[in-house]
Every structure is written in structure tokens, then in C-alpha cells.
Amino acid sequence: MVALIRQAVTWLERWHGEAPQRSPLPSSITLPPVAPAPWGLDATRLMEDLDPVVLGSYNPWHPGAMAHLDPPPNPASVVGELVCAWLNNNMLAEELSPLLSQLERRLLGWIGQRLGLGEDAGGIMASGGTICTITALVTARHQRGLDGQQACLYASADCHNSLAKALRVMGLPAAALRLVSTDDAGRLDPHRLDQSLEKETDPILAVVATAGTTVRGAVDPIGPIADICHRRGLWLHVDGAIGAVCGLSQRHQELVAHMGRADSLTMNPQKWLGIAKASAMVLLRQPQALADTFSAPLAYMEPARIAHGGDCGLQGTRPAEVLKLWLGLRQLGQQGIDELLDGALQRAQTLRQALAPLPLAMPSGNLHIVCFRPRTAGSSEAWSRHTREQLLDQGLMLSRPRYRGQHYLKAVLGNPFTGMQQIAALVDTISASLSS
Numbered sequence: 408m409v410a411l412i413r414q415a416v417t418w419l420e421r422w423h424g425e426a427p428q429r430s431p432l433p434s435s436i437t438l439p440p441v442a443p444a445p446w447g448l449d450a451t452r453l454m455e456d457l458d459p460v461v462l463g464s465y466n467p468w469h470p471g472a473m474a475h476l477d478p479p480p481n482p483a484s485v486v487g488e489l490v491c492a493w494l495n496n497n498m499l500a501e502e503l504s505p506l507l508s509q510l511e512r513r514l515l516g517w518i519g520q521r522l523g524l525g526e527d528a529g530g531i532m533a534s535g536g537t538i539c540t541i542t543a544l545v546t547a548r549h550q551r552g553l554d555g556q557q558a559c560l561y562a563s564a565d566c567h568n569s570l571a572k573a574l575r576v577m578g579l580p581a582a583a584l585r586l587v588s589t590d591d592a593g594r595l596d597p598h599r600l601d602q603s604l605e606k607e608t609d610p611i612l613a614v615v616a617t618a619g620t621t622v623r624g625a626v627d628p629i630g631p632i633a634d635i636c637h638r639r640g641l642w643l644h645v646d647g648a649i650g651a652v653c654g655l656s657q658r659h660q661e662l663v664a665h666m667g668r669a670d671s672l673t674m675n676p677q678k679w680l681g682i683a684k685a686s687a688m689v690l691l692r693q694p695q696a697l698a699d700t701f702s703a704p705l706a707y708m709e710p711a712r713i714a715h716g717g718d719c720g721l722q723g724t725r726p727a728e729v730l731k732l733w734l735g736l737r738q739l740g741q742q743g744i745d746e747l748l749d750g751a752l753q754r755a756q757t758l759r760q761a762l763a764p765l766p767l768a769m770p771s772g773n774l775h776i777v778c779f780r781p782r783t784a785g786s787s788e789a790w791s792r793h794t795r796e797q798l799l800d801q802g803l804m805l806s807r808p809r810y811r812g813q814h815y816l817k818a819v820l821g822n823p824f825t826g827m828q829q830i831a832a833l834v835d836t837i838s839a840s841l842s843s
């Protein structure tokens with residue numbers, strides 16, 4: 408085992424050194440042999456198998472990788488992932504992860520308190536924000552006594568598609584998602600929300616505020632939404648998959664002010680903080696609601712003093728993803744978290760300022776996401792496709808979201824290796840694309 412890992416580290420060293428020169432997107436893919444060979448392979452052959460895997464993969468280490476919310480991974484989190492696999496503990500039950508189950512409860516309790524969810528805050532990790540959203544909404548419905556009933560959900564027109572998936576899993580029709588229009592900055596309009604809630608005739612399982620929308624990075628006005636939920640006795644869920652991490656920084660917590668007034672909240676350290684995937688969690692003001700909702704007898708386990716991990720969410724067997732999060736946060740420290748958020752916000756600000764003189768519509772929020780298209784009246788489909796290709800030729804990768812019927816180019820400035828050189832080249836290409 409150790410000899411193999413040592414060889415793998417040497418192999419990784421070589422590829423890691425070359426990563427900044429390799430385009431973010433591979434131009435072609437060669438699959439390695441798929442089926443097992445008749446006889447098992449030695450370390451050297453295994454590493455040879457892995458070579459084409461690297462060459463065919465998305466490369467987050469390139470400074471021009473700014474298409475999505477997938478930054479280069481935090482180094483300590485990569486080590487945490489290796490140790491996690493080596494320990495091979497199981498978060499299903501306390502006896503299969505004695506320390507790690509406690510570590511997850513403690514760390515999530517600390518994060519929950521830090522985000523303002525109160526003394527009793529806690530939660531559970533799950534493989535991605537979508538599963539966390541489903542976990543939170545199933546819990547909200549159960550807590551409100553609405554299991555098996557027709558119920559609806561309120562969120563902004565720019566909410567994430569995981570809400571639609573959650574409704575499907577819950578057996579509710581797509582129309583149960585009531586979309587509230589946003590203001591010009593892409594934030595849910597609380598006045599409209601209140602008006603719609605007033606007229607609602609179905610039971611309401613939750614109101615969802617988004618702290619960081621996926622296309623433009625807008626943060627809904629959580630304070631006024633929380634006031635409405637409080638007055639009407641409604642469950643408030645905050646989808647903080649992108650923005651909730653700002654609550655870990657004293658310098659940037661104002662960006663997601665009042666987030667701690669939620670009943671439940673999701674946060675994805677795998678996005679902006681760069682903790683190796685998957686790293687996502689659902690946090691609750693009253694975490695015992697999870698066991699109330701999901702507990703089902705686990706006959707083959709020793710009873711635990713507190714609910715087993717497998718009693719607190721959708722997943723049964725689950726890796727100790729807390730380990731890489733904990734180690735990653737330990738490596739960053741409070742200062743590292745501040746600087747990571749700072750750097751991304753500053754790069755986004757620099758890009759916005761450089762693009763400002765150009766004839767662009769730029770419907771960005773105030774996080775690290777910059778989204779734009781030509782201000783002309785016609786379709787931007789062809790422009791966005793050509794320009795994205797031109798950028799890719801220079802090793803600059805942006806994404807091309809469709810938003811309100813138009814195509815945009817979107818840059819996420821979470822990659823700490825993105826520098827002035829990439830930003831300047833990006834602006835030059837965009838500028839030239841508009842004059843040609």
C-alpha cells in the first residue's frame with residue numbers, strides 16, 4: 408500500500424508540474440482499457456493507465472479555468488481525501504466511525520454557530536448541494552406535518568434546479584414550485600413574495616432564499632424574507648451552496664447578512680472554498696429534526712447515545728467527507744479563508760471594471776461571478792459560441808449559461824491562479840468580439 412502511494416505521489420508530481428500548461432479543457436479524449444486485464448497490474452502499469460485519464464480531464468489548475476464553480480482543490484483537502492479512503496470508515500453508524508462521526512457533529516455545530524444558527528445548531532454532510540437541498544426540504548415538510556399532502560414551495564425565479572428535483576423526489580408536481588420575480592439585481596423581491604403568500608391556498612412547506620444564484624451570484628435579501636417567514640410562521644431555507652461560506656469570514660459576512668435566521672441552510676465548501684469534491688452540508692437551527700424525519704430502525708448496529716449518521720439523512724453508507732473539510736479549514740486558517748474570498752471578490756471587481764466601458768449587459772450580483780452579453784437587441788447565441796471558442800483557444804475557459812432567453816458568457820473568479828494576465832487577455836478578446 409505505502410509503496411504504491413509513494414509511486415503515485417511521484418507520478419502526481421510530474422503531472423502537477425505540467426498542469427498550468429495544459430488547457431482547461433482537453434481537445435481530445437483517449438480512453439484507457441476499460442475491462443480488467445486477465446492478471447492484475449503492477450504499480451507502473453497502473454500509473455500508465457492513469458496517464459490518459461489526466462489528459463482527458465477538466466483541468467482546474469490552469470489559470471484560465473474560470474468557467475464554473477470548481478476551483479483547484481485545497482491541498483490539505485486532497486490529503487484528507489486520501490486518508491479518508493485509507494481509514495475507510497463509514498458514517499452510517501457510530502461504531503464504524505467513532506471519532507469521525509463526532510468530528511462531523513462538532514465541526515458542523517461550530518460552522519452552524521458561526522453562521523448565526525444558534526447554540527444548538529448542527530447538521531449533516533452529504534454528497535453535494537442537491538442532496539442537501541432535498542434533505543432540508545423533506546425535513547421541513549415533515550416538521551410542518553405536511554407529509555403526504557399537497558404543499559408548495561416559494562423561491563426566486565433564479566433559484567437552482569435542485570428545488571425542482573426535490574419536489575419530484577417528494578412526489579409533488581412541478582407547479583408546486585412558486586417562482587417569485589426578482590429585482591434588477593437578481594434578488595427575490597420580498598414585497599412580491601409577501602403578496603403571493605397572502606393569496607396562497609395550499610399549505611406552504613418552505614420559503615427558499617438563495618445566497619448566491621448560480622448564473623449571476625445574487626444574494627436574496629434574507630433579512631426581509633426572514634421577517635416575512637417569522638410573521639407568517641413559515642420555514643425558511645437558505646440555499647447557500649455558493650455564498651454561505653462568506654459567513655465564515657468576519658470581513659465578508661455582511662454579503663450574506665441575516666443568513667443565520669434560517670431554519671435550515673445548505674453550504675458547499677466544494678465550490679468557493681475549493682475543498683475537494685464532494686463537500687456539502689445541510690445545517691439546522693434544531694438538528695434533531697433530521698433524526699425525527701429520517702430515522703428508520705438499523706437492527707444490525709449497536710444503539711448509540713445519539714442518532715447514528717445513517718438516521719440523519721438520505722444516505723446510508725457514506726465516506727467521512729468531514730475529514731478533508733476539517734483539514735482544509737485547518738490549513739487555511741481564519742486568515743486564509745478571508746484571503747481566499749477577498750482575492751476572488753477583487754478579481755471579479757477588476758474584471759467588472761475593465762468590462763464596464765464596453766457595450767455589454769452585465770447582470771451580475773456582488774459575489775465572485777461576472778456574467779455578460781452584448782447590449783444589442785438580437786440573439787447572443789452565435790456571439791457567445793464563437794467568443795467562447797476564441798477564448799478557449801487561448802486557454803481561457805468561460806461557461807455559456809442561458810438566462811432569461813439569452814446566452815451569456817460567465818466567468819467565476821474563484822481560481823486563485825487567475826491573474827491580471829488572464830483578465831487582460833479576456834477583456835481584449837471580448838472587446839475585439841464586439842467590434843468585429
Ligand SMILES: *Cc1c(COP(=O)(O)O)cnc(C)c1O
Nearest residue numbers: 535536537567569619621648649
Ligand atoms: C451548485 C448549487 C447547488 C447544488 O449543488 P451540487 O453540489 O451541484 O448538487 C444548489 N444551489 C446552488 C445555488 C448552487 O449553485
